[in-house]
Amino acid sequence: MQAQSFIKKLLFAFLTSFCLLHICIGQTYTHIYYFDKDLAVTKERDAIVIGKGFKEEGLYRLDYFGRQEGELFLFAHFIDSSLKLLQGPSTRFHKNGRVENQGNFLNDQKDGLWQSWDNKGLKKDSAIYQHGKAIRVAVFKYNKNGMVNYYSLKDSLADTFTTISYNDKGILTSEVFFKGQLGILKTYDSGTVKLDSLYTREEREAAFVGGQAAWIRYLQKNLNANTPVNNRSPRGKFQVMVKFIVAKDGSISEVIPQTKFGYGMEDEVVRIIKNGPKWEPAVQYGRKVNAYRRQPVTFIVEPY
Template identity: 55%
Template sequence: MKKYLLFFTIILFATISNCHAQYVYYFDDQLAITKASKAVVIGKGGKEDDGLFRLDYFLKKGGSLLMSAHYTDSSLSKMQGEFSKFYADGSIQEQGTYLNDEQSGLWEKWDSAGRKSDSSIFQTGKAVTKSVFNYYKNGQMSYYSYEDSLTDILKRMSYNEKGELKTEVYFKGQNGILKSYDSGRVMIDSLFTREEKEAQFSGGEILWRRYLEQTLNASTPVNNGARNGIYQVIVRFIVAKDGSISNVTSETKHGYGMEQEVIRIIQNGPAWEPAIQYGRKVNAYRRQPVTFVVQ
């Protein structure tokens, strides 16, 4: 979260029941201090009994609570103590603690459905252990990963939509074991590297941009009557071990021929560099964005 040591507006309220002053801050959409007339977020808070300064951030329009943070004082220069972030419906999104302006101890995140997506332990601002959880649409866990940098251990497990274990990986250093489960059978294989790389266009980002410039018909949305604006098309496809492309589909539906144009250049383009998992080439899905600008 950005912090700015600029001027701020303070409104003091005195009550018989609480002798602490209440402060009001005005922020823009980047959480920079601004004038009240330009505010998007309003911060309200004050000093608590433990000596820390608590500030709650509210969306100006609607008044929903965005997050709650603690600082050493009202200048907001150093974060210290509990921190919470919320979704628009009030459910918790992220929670943890700061120590001397650095993340410390247990930090957790939840998705919009209330399922835990991340659990990490921090020391002096760096995550020393990290757990990641992914889920299918039906709520079943699809993937779990645990990494401990102190002991150099990595664990990963994947599941099918019924909750049945599909693969299990355990690494200690660069040496690991892969177990695959299929219809009651267990296949065990040795692994000798954690190297992983996402599938990419042959030659990397520079050649991908050049390919777009030479091949993509950027006038497609204009020719089909699209209104002014910025349109990001996202296509999904499979890059096989040999780099060949298949199953090209669109995740967006902007229309005006944009999705079809991106699918065309992916299908008719050169082979890609396959994904690498544990030092081996594997089949992998790839999501590729392409942006059209109409003006």
């Protein structure tokens, strides 16, 4: 129930922001700017982004539009039209118009509450900033049904870290609380509570032994990069994604493609992962754990 109430509050905040956006669009722009893809000022002929500005409540507001799409994807406020110092509210939007992130700047640094959402409107994280540094950070993750299944809160000033996990039915499954490097893990199962002591916050994702350089060498030696060409694929760049489980001992299982480009590409990536060496297992709170891993492999097909 708490999770559902929380989501309703988020929806109200989003609708409020949406209404404010439409009110502001009616303003008259006084300046036009041209930016490249990194939002650096450029010449008009090279511009990817068009900026349109006007004065608003003692600050200078700039709306950013994609040149091709013509849609607003960001607005920010500055001290003046020179755009040297960010000051005041800023909001970025997903392509579907939903708010992506929102917060405030003070003297060109993030300040106060900053929040971000996915393109479905679910909150991803929330942070409190002081002098450009995040001092409290909350992270939210969800089940496929949209219910919260993981929540964490890190407080840098208090040196605390808390996580709460739920199953697909919204039932509490575990809680973790750290003060410094010492923590307590509570797990809930069929009405019983198990307590366990933790001695480090160390967390690490599963990884190929030897890191990225070793992974590239393995691909160069074992991947048949001509697979799509041999199967008469159209030209282009194809990033195949596969998902699999890395067990505590580093063994691999349940290798499943997440893309459907075809022409043998997914099958080839599945093959090299299944036939490859063991991986470094994921680590949670200093302990090896089973974990899912998503791994991309890119094929490039040049014109025949």
